[in-house]
Amino acid sequence: MAATGTDKAGAAPAYAPGTRVRIRADAHPGHHRTPLYIKGRRGVVVQYVETARNPETLAYGKDGTPRVPVYQVRFAQAELWPGYHGPRTDTLLMDILEHWLERAE
């Protein structure tokens, strides 16, 4: 599953599908790919997606290495929106860079 070859080298994925995670609540001042509305929220890793160049350093003219694992994370809509009135089964899927994740529980 981990990407191979020097250009693709990066950290091996740390979170298996089904892992309960929480999105870091950091008020990161620079460019980042984690919107405010998921910070501090809990979700579940659905799958590892890829190990990508880091857009948060590419944004400053760097080469985006080391590459960062990206995961698809599922959130319950009720976890994201206080007072959510839709069905409890409503979810949101979002691709998230590994360094924004921490284990929940």
Place this chain on the structure above:
Amino acid sequence: MADAPPHGVHDVGGLPGDEPVDREEHEPHAFEKRVGALLRLLSHPDKRVMRVDELRRGIESLNETEYAGYAYYERWVESIRRILVEKGLLDEAELQRKIAEVQARFGEGGGGH
């Protein structure tokens, strides 16, 4: 918005807005197409003068007044300007001279619209 924790000027998804979202469609203006083409050329893999990630960072560096006052592609072109000046590919004085020259040629509205 006052209750929200610190966040970027662009990072307002899910926060209450001051006015309804404008869903009206329009045909792209010549200016918008030019800005889109400019970014495609600047970010083309053959040269890669700048990346889309840098474009986004440049847009996020706008202050609240600028962000609210600029249209979508105006934010892009202002970001492109900042990134190219930052990289030393454009000189601010050179840019001002050219803007003045174009304004003189076309009048106040500039030549793009």
